[in-house]
Amino acid sequence: MGLVAHKVKNVDIAVIGGGPTGLSACLELAKHPGIKVALFESESELGGMPRSCHVFFGMRDMKRIYSGPVYAHKLSSAVRETGIDIHTNATVTQIVPDPTGGDHIVKVVTEDGLIQCECKYVLLATGCFEQSREARRIPGTRPAGIFTTGSLQQIVNLQKVKPGNKALILGSEHVSLSAAITLHRAGTKIAGMISDDPFLQTYLFAAKGISTVLGFPIYRGATIETIFGKKRVEGVKVMLKETRKVFEVECDTIVCTGKFRPDASLIYKTGIREDSASMGPEIDINFMTNLQGVFAAGNVLRGADMHDLCALEGRIVAKNMLKEMHTIDKKGLNSMYIRIRGTDPIRYVVPQNLVPERMKGWKTSLWTPGVSMQVHRTLTDVVLEAWSGDTKIWSRKYRRLIANTRVPLPIERFDWDKVDLSKGITLKAFSHRNVYTQGRI
Numbered sequence: 555m556g557l558v559a560h561k562v563k564n565v566d567i568a569v570i571g572g573g574p575t576g577l578s579a580c581l582e583l584a585k586h587p588g589i590k591v592a593l594f595e596s597e598s599e600l601g602g603m604p605r606s607c608h609v610f611f612g613m614r615d616m617k618r619i620y621s622g623p624v625y626a627h628k629l630s631s632a633v634r635e636t637g638i639d640i641h642t643n644a645t646v647t648q649i650v651p652d653p654t655g656g657d658h659i660v661k662v663v664t665e666d667g668l669i670q671c672e673c674k675y676v677l678l679a680t681g682c683f684e685q686s687r688e689a690r691r692i693p694g695t696r697p698a699g700i701f702t703t704g705s706l707q708q709i710v711n712l713q714k715v716k717p718g719n720k721a722l723i724l725g726s727e728h729v730s731l732s733a734a735i736t737l738h739r740a741g742t743k744i745a746g747m748i749s750d751d752p753f754l755q756t757y758l759f760a761a762k763g764i765s766t767v768l769g770f771p772i773y774r775g776a777t778i779e780t781i782f783g784k785k786r787v788e789g790v791k792v793m794l795k796e797t798r799k800v801f802e803v804e805c806d807t808i809v810c811t812g813k814f815r816p817d818a819s820l821i822y823k824t825g826i827r828e829d830s831a832s833m834g835p836e837i838d839i840n841f842m843t844n845l846q847g848v849f850a851a852g853n854v855l856r857g858a859d860m861h862d863l864c865a866l867e868g869r870i871v872a873k874n875m876l877k878e879m880h881t882i883d884k885k886g887l888n889s890m891y892i893r894i895r896g897t898d899p900i901r902y903v904v905p906q907n908l909v910p911e912r913m914k915g916w917k918t919s920l921w922t923p924g925v926s927m928q929v930h931r932t933l934t935d936v937v938l939e940a941w942s943g944d945t946k947i948w949s950r951k952y953r954r955l956i957a958n959t960r961v962p963l964p965i966e967r968f969d970w971d972k973v974d975l976s977k978g979i980t981l982k983a984f985s986h987r988n989v990y991t992q993g994r995i
């Protein structure tokens with residue numbers, strides 16, 4: 555495949571990423587036939603992550619339950635029936651935003667050569683990924699047989715390949731249970747699950763149920779001390795963090811699950827502001843970044859939320875883009891906004907920039923996207939508080955906050971009259987029961 559000269563394309567909106575977020579945005583935009591939209595997806599098929607996932611897709615956006623592949627197919631076919639200019643096998647390699655209000659440029663590598671897409675609006679919907687073994691800095695040799703859930707699902711569900719004979723799962727998030735089911739379906743035995751958090755990062759009853767049915771132990775408060783094996787993984791040394799007791803687990807496969815991070819490398823060196831907490835682009839309540847006309851939605855904002863909330867976010871961001879198109883006074887992120895941030899153990903809060911006068915009438919629900927946060931580690935008996943300077947403006951008790959899982963924030967309940975715009979809002983989480991729980995379940 556030889557790359558040929560640039561083809562220049564002029565559209566109103568370039569959508570980057572054909573997962574639930576990008577596709578749902580396209581469906582909303584397609585209701586306005588006068589608007590020219592181009593969609594770029596680096597894979598050969600549209601659909602994003604659900605293409606290789608299992609069940610329980612579509613509840614909040616389609617009001618029906620489908621398998622991941624059926625859900626992805628339904629969304630993609632609906633978009634293919636619109637007049638949207640769809641490019642698959644098309645990877646966006648660079649965004650060159652024009653901060654002065656001119657056209658932004660999106661550079662795309664395709665099978666037919668390079669495309670330079672000039673547009674007034676960009677939607678970044680590139681999703682998220684799990685942290686690899688390298689990013690987790692696990693010591694040991696570098697043999698074959700180490701996957702993330704994403705790569706495991708690709709080879710098992712799409713390529714029908716058995717990943718190995720006996721696997722150890724690293725992580726205890728919801729997706730770790732998904733990895734266990736994928737391994738079981740592929741005929742791979744499960745040697746165990748390792749959770750570095752002393753509490754699991756998923757529902758205890760679900761983890762206990764799956765581990766009992768599939769017959770594997772879960773080690774809490776544990777970490778991999780080293781991986782061994784030359785060509786292929788042969789086993790790992792596991793250490794219980796509190797007692798420092800070390801034991802060996804024999805396995806030829808390791809699956810690194812969870813620790814999701816936004817796939818946001820396209821924003822680097824563009825002037826699009828990155829939130830160091832979420833590691834994704836910083837956005838306002840309309841999903842617009844600090845650069846006029848550049849929007850972002852879905853899991854590129856956080857890593858990771860449920861697919862259906864991402865899809866609903868796609869619809870909302872499309873409506874906001876259309877609204878923005880028809881607004882004459884385009885200001886972007888500016889002093890009208892108030893910054894909200896969290897302190898440890900709060901991992902992030904998204905969106906980061908709120909508009910106080912709109913927040914009083916806001917309606918937070920489990921069924922719609924809104925302002926949400928995640929914590930780093932699972933906490934029990936928690937008090938969550940919001941402060942503006944020295945003034946407490948909201949607090950609520952939670953029996954449990956599960957790590958890396960969305961916590962909707964009822965911001966309409968904040969005492970907005972007491973908010974000091976110059977000080978912003980800080981969220982704090984206090985856990986009053988801190989029993990260390992480690993060992994096998």
Ligand SMILES: Cc1cc2nc3c(=O)[nH]c(=O)nc-3n(C[C@H](O)[C@H](O)[C@H](O)COP(=O)(O)OP(=O)(O)OC[C@H]3O[C@@H](n4cnc5c(N)ncnc54)[C@H](O)[C@@H]3O)c2cc1C
Pocket residue numbers: 570571572573574575576594595596597601602603604607608644645646647679680681682683684703704705707729732817820851852853854858859860861862864
């Ligand atoms: C391994 C894994 C398992 C998951 N399992 C579940 C689950 O079971 N249930 C659930 O609700 N959620 C799950 N999720 C969360 C998942 O991210 C969401 O379900 C949903 O897919 C998010 O939608 P999205 O459109 O924001 O991102 P994605 O679905 O990830 O779509 C992003 C798309 O952007 C494309 N893209 C990325 N970079 C570029 C580029 N530079 N140029 C062009 N295209 C690009 C990608 O190829 C991809 O198709 C999982 C995530 C992962 C990583």
